[in-house]
Amino acid sequence: MFNKEQNFLNRELSWLKFNERVLNEANSLTKPLLERLKFVAITSSNLDEFFMIRVAGLKQQVEMGITKKDDAGLNAAEQLSLIDQSVRKLVQKKYRFLKKIMTCMETENIFFTTVEGLSTSGREWMDNYFHNIIYPLLTPLAINASHPFPLLANRSLNLVVSLTRGVEESQIAIVPVPSVLPRIVEVPDQGVGKTFVFLEDIITSYCSYLFFGYVVKEVIPFRITRNADLLIDGEGAEDLLVEVEKSLRQRKRGEAVRLEIGKTRKNFLKDFLLDVFKIAGQDVYEISGRIDVSCFMKVTDVIGYDHLRYKPMIPQIPMELKDVKNLFDVIREKDILLHHPYESFAPIVDFIRQASVDPGVLAIKQTLYRVSGNSSIVEALIKAAENGKQVTVVVEVRARFDEENNILWARRLEEAGCHVIYGVVGLKVHGKMALVIRQEGSCMRRYIHMGTGNYNDTTARLYSDLSLFTADKEIGADASEFFNMILGCSVPTSWRKLVVAPHGLRKRLKALIDREIEFAEAGKGGHIIAKMNSLLDKEVILKLYEASSKGVKIELIVRGICSLIPGIEGVSHNITVRSVIGRFLEHHRILYFANGGNSDVYLSSADWMKRNLSERVELLFPIGDQKNIERVKNMLEIMLKDNRKAYIMKNDGNYQHAFSRGKTINSQEELCREAESRSCVLT
Known part of the structure; x- marks a missing residue:
């Protein structure tokens, strides 16, 4: 009855919805400006990992001819197609938000410019910086019959350069952008505020110094993302440490899964890179803005702009x-x-x-x-x-x-x-x-x-x-x-008292849910509140659907991936799912079972995913002290009342803000105040 494709969401698409919720924080006008910028950087970094692991894995399935469908009824090729559509929309949104933030930063006297946009003194400083700091580290690499295309490390930023000399045909060179230097360079004494120039823009402006005798026709930045999943023979590895170290070396030269390249009207250089990396057009992302905006994380710590950041929170000692x-x-x-x-x-x-x-x-x-x-x-x-x-x-x-x-x-x-x-x-x-x-x-x-x-x-x-x-x-x-x-x-x-995966954690979870079903069927009410990072395990989801159909009230707080769909009549109509995205990353796993009025509360290291319940050593442990039980229940109640940083999942898998009229409740701010009170008054 419950085990139907329409009752499950695809894991990868659910994750992309989560990353979009993270990105939405960058557009929150109530958030300090540099904190908004931070969420742009986080989203970018998250997406890198998604391609290196999840997209890479799906591509391997397609190459191997694997057509097995997931719980939502999608095979790897179908998932890749839907991922492509979602990611492109997400990337457009990211750069739209970033453009707004950059405009606001200018009003705060934080400027990003080019070498050509610097003042005379700024150009003099930059000349010195390039020739004495950058130039010695540059290694231009010609690409021809005697110089094959170099191995470029995963996520390294590079420049592809088109060159001509006299009547000769165009030649191509690669200039790796040195990762040992700051990506964003502050230029001193440029008037009010701070002025920054990107390292790749500096190299582009001075590129002629690298190719004497040639005319530089075009310079385009690009970055390749590679398969970074470690291939470790878990059963056969005699020395696990050696196997991991070997796989780490392989990670830097894994198969290419994404090419990000600066937008250009000419396809010559882009087609060249596509051919070199053996990458399909659907895996190319032409970027009008800055490639790899995770670099902006460094800017969020710029000195002198505390008013653009959150007021520091001091962790309390109870x-x-x-x-x-x-x-x-x-x-x-x-x-x-x-x-x-x-x-x-x-x-x-x-x-x-x-x-x-x-x-x-x-x-x-x-x-x-x-x-x-x-x-x-x-x-x-x-x-x-x-x-x-x-x-x-x-x-x-x-x-x-x-x-x-x-x-x-x-x-x-x-x-x-x-x-x-x-x-x-x-x-x-x-x-x-x-x-x-x-x-x-x-x-x-x-x-x-x-x-x-x-x-x-x-x-x-x-x-x-x-x-x-x-x-x-x-x-x-x-x-x-x-x-x-x-x-x-x-x-x-x-x-x-402990419950340990993989030896029994899933079984215990199902037994605890069954107990709530018994209370519900006996007319004594059944109630479950569960908070975690991800909910994917099919067996547990089916058990939650069963509990919902029997009248158990289930309130789920799932920060990230959630394959369960709430609000399906006769299946999950007694289940709600919310996600809290705020200043702090919601990471705790908390389980509450009403137990007929004799509440049980557990904490765990495990999310409800197959890998956690079957392939990892995980812990579930009870809270024994009654005061601590009441304290955790109160935390959950605060999170469930959040109407500022929470999103509610609808029965189509999409999320909407949990905004409501009346008292404003930001759960993280409330919990901060609670900790401050506990440091003053013993509870």
Whole structure:
């Protein structure tokens, strides 16, 4: 009854709708100007990854002759056609918004110009900058019989140049734009405000210095996007680290999937590039504006324009942790729930730091998925090993686009004497847990931290996540079993309080939904609120449809991809789906089940996707303390009332703003105020 193609949305088209919601923030006139610019950059970066992974994968399916359809009834070729239509509209919208923002920036005395548009003093400065800084790094590459077309790295910006000399036919050269230099160059002393020139424009203006004896006829910027998905034989890889490092080298020269090129009336250079990269016309994007606008992210930090940015938010320290010298004493007494970025990530760093020097701590075990470039957590783990603690760290070296960073940290941890596990063959370790084992008198006590987000002190200021400190004995016992499982020593047949993927998380989710169905059928009402990043798992979606048809009220908060369609009569008429897009990236996974009035609340590292439930090591853990349960329920209620940053999905798969008259509710601002109040008054 429910398993029909019309009851599902295509994953890729759903993601594009999400990226459009992100882009819409760039056109929000209530948002500070440089914050609007930031969302243009984010959208561009998101789209790069989409092409490198999702579009590349679909192209491979077409090349291999795979015609299998997805849940929405679309094969790979059909998906690519629809993606092309959606992306082109999205790109047009992006440059339309960017043009508006650039005009507004001029009114704030932030100017982008060409070399020719500079003042006399500016031209003198630029002459010096080009000849002394840029020129030594340029490597013009002629393309002819003795000089074949060079290998150009994924997402590198280049110039293709048409040259003539006397009566000779046109020749072509490639000039890679040096990635080691700033893409946007500030020119000093140009009057009021700031003046910037793009690096590729500078090179274009001085291009004749690279080709003495030739006439430069045309210079066009271009960028190639390549397949960047890592090809790793998970089952056969004897050394996972070596396999990842090998695949990282291959990523730079993967097959071309998109060509972005500056718009030109002449097709000579464009046709040349199409032939070189063996790329179809439908994969070419002619850009009238700036290629790769993710570079504008650097401009959003320009000094002297604080009034064009959000007022800095100071992450709070909750009252129960203020002036605490020993975290273990507090955690032993009660569970501590933290809400990031509204509340500080510092207690988590302090947890590992204190463990690294505490004489009673004998061992630390921790998972690391994405860590920052200058990780305080990793430094504390290294310190712990140097202090003689037994330190075991599971580093997921296949965390997409963080592989190189994680490999570097893993090497440092090993050098310090930590026992490092490079993930698990066949599975990505995505669960977030730190376990500290401390001797207290004649007994050993376990202290645990778990969260919905990564152990990354940088993203903890940008992503919304929840995390929990606990000394619960049953969770502690499960935590030890969890690490034993990852280390390959055992697979528990049952767990006390934790639920772990791939060994039972999907089954538990379906059982929790079934329980709400039983309450609904008994006339006691059934209610589910679930917040996550993505909802794709077909089995879980079918179970939600069943629950809806039986009268269970289901409220979903899904930031990104959602294949479920709400509001279908007899199928999903009791389901609502909303997406919150605001200042912070909504990242936490929260589950609420009414349970006949005896509410259950869980936090998780897992989205409801097949990869999370079947192909990753994930965690679902309960909130035990009643005050914390009520606090999380209140958070969900605030998000469900958001009428400023929320979008509501309609039954055709499109989204509309959740604007309504009456009191304005911006959930992120409300949650910020709540954190501030908790830092003053113990709740």
